[in-house]
Amino acid sequence: MSQSNPRCGEQHPCTLKDLGWTEEHDAAFSKYTGPYLAGRVACRQKTVWDVLVDGGSVTAGVSGALRRLGRFPAVGDFVVLLDQPEAGTSTIVDILPQKTLFARGTPGREGADQVIAANIDTVFIVTAAGHDLNARRIERYLAIAHASGARPVIVINKSDLADDPATLAGELAAVSPGIPVIPISAVSGEGVDRLDPYLAPRTTIALIGSSGVGKSTLINRLMGRPVQDTSDTRDYDEKGRHTTTVRQLFILAGGALMIDNPGLREVGIGTASTGIAGTFPDILALAEGCRFSDCRHEEEPGCAVRAAVAAGTLPAVRLESFQRLVQELAFEQDKAEIGLVRLEKKRWKAIGKIQRDIGKTKGR
Template sequence: MNQSTPRCGEKHPYTLEDLGWTDEHEKAFSKYAGPYLPGRVACRQKTVWDILVDGGSVTAGISGALRKLGRFPAVGDFVVLLHQPEAGTSMIVDILPQKTRFARGSTGRGGSDQVIAANIDTVFIVTAAGHDLNARRIERFLAIAHASGACPVIVINKSDLADDPATLADEIASASSGIPVIPISAVSGEGVDRLDPYLPPRTTIALIGSSGVGKSTLINRLMGRPVQETSHTRDYDDKGRHTTTVRQLFVLDGGALMIDNPGLREVGIGAASAGIADTFPEILELAEGCRFSDCRHEEEPGCAVRAAVADGTLPAARLGSFHRLVQELAFERDKAEIGLVRLEKKRWKAIGKIQRDIGKTKGR
């Protein structure tokens, strides 16, 4: 656990409520009686989790039952701990229902979604002036942010490097569609106070974005001290340097809870079907005017969306992004289904083998 987060066994001044605990959590926890403790996951290190509990913190593993079910707590999850003070150990035995679940579709083989953080109120999509400032990249982040149920805010960092900071937001205006866009400089502090309305006590904010955009530098600025390691800009290439390697929750002085994340290399769209509609609201609105209700806005006659591109009301790049994300989603769904078919085939093969073995036994 980082030096600024209370270490295992260390005391801290935060109550469960300060950590975001609500009546719903209380209700969900009420079925537990006995040596059980509620807590919130602050950090995961491979097979152990650092948990903030009322006034202190513990390090715990998870029960065999959770492991068998493949239920691994994410940073931000509220969990139930079986506390065994006599043995000096704690074990996570349950994960309380998640208010929001921030996941990215796996871009690799397998296609399963990866939970980045849980119970997030607001997502700061952090980008930086320069090559990272890209409307298409922001659309992808927005789709997964919308799908999570959390409210997205776009933060353009390193405004000090821009020739004209006043026009930074315009560069991504086509992608932001009504989402707040806040240019800041985490290094100079310029504009950082404009984030205050999104940082009320007990709300949870997750920082996401590519490596090197300055997420950890922003955490350090908001904490008022260097709690996270950052790397010198010249160490970064286009793929970033990936200085932060574990997700971690911090309690800001003002009482907001902020999760720093490692830079995201690729953002799969697998988890974002629900988020695509919110990312392209103007396309969904235009689609109301299409002749066919299942219009794909490709070659169908009477397509109001393509008409808007033709008359210049809708940027062609915007429709291009929409098509790309929808196609990617369809591909990931197919992949998931093909995976199921393979699984089925494997099962039938196994059943066949068992039946053959049974046949052999009968013949003896």
């Protein structure tokens, strides 16, 4: 095995099991014999990836076959490495099946999703007391978290700056039924121990949230030492610059694995239809009483959801948020379908050109 110094982390004498390797991974990896290694992606730096393996780490590129398929490993992926010590290189040749896939919609022409991390057990949605505390943004994060298959937990950082942290937690709990809401202060450490139940050994947690909410400070607190740069927020809007520039997997002292992410300025919901269902269970439960199964909860007669709004048992802003996200999801799906049609047209145009060129060659 060609060991190397990691570009975005420290050497860790961990076993694959410490990294979350399971019997399912054993089964998927069993078809590989010879000079192959298994590992887990810790970070990506431009065209190379740092991969944690048994007892250390290697820096690897990806195979031409994966590039042609457009398959690139995400942080948290378990991968197969072709190790060539005589050449001093390691190459990622396969990505093992993913238990969960955390992605967000990106404004591309084909409406593609941007993969944030893979094989996540829990997502810490980090917000902060002050201007960043926005229930509508939290609903969007919840939609992507639910769609990933990971368990969401809402973390209100900088709670020491709030007059009444319990009230803030109650406000977010109202828009996130059944989701834990935990006020903490990463700077002072107050309340951080309430995160312990979600930090079991060999489990993987991803941190998401906008810039300036204190994700890097929280990582440093949980690691017990400074491993991430932090910066002060601006007084007038409480925003901070993006001190985290790459996604990176850290191994905490207790054995949990945590992935930090750059702050997300834009939160597209991608193809998170299942995420919307998990984010608005109260509205879906009410919708079962609607007269029409395809009720949009707008002007249709016999709408149980609008009846609940009129009765005051469902906040109108909650329904508005649901409708806005559903409309956005429909738009992004339409955009993706249009993108596929365009790609197919380009493909047939290219085939036609090749056939014409062949015809010209034959005619010479």
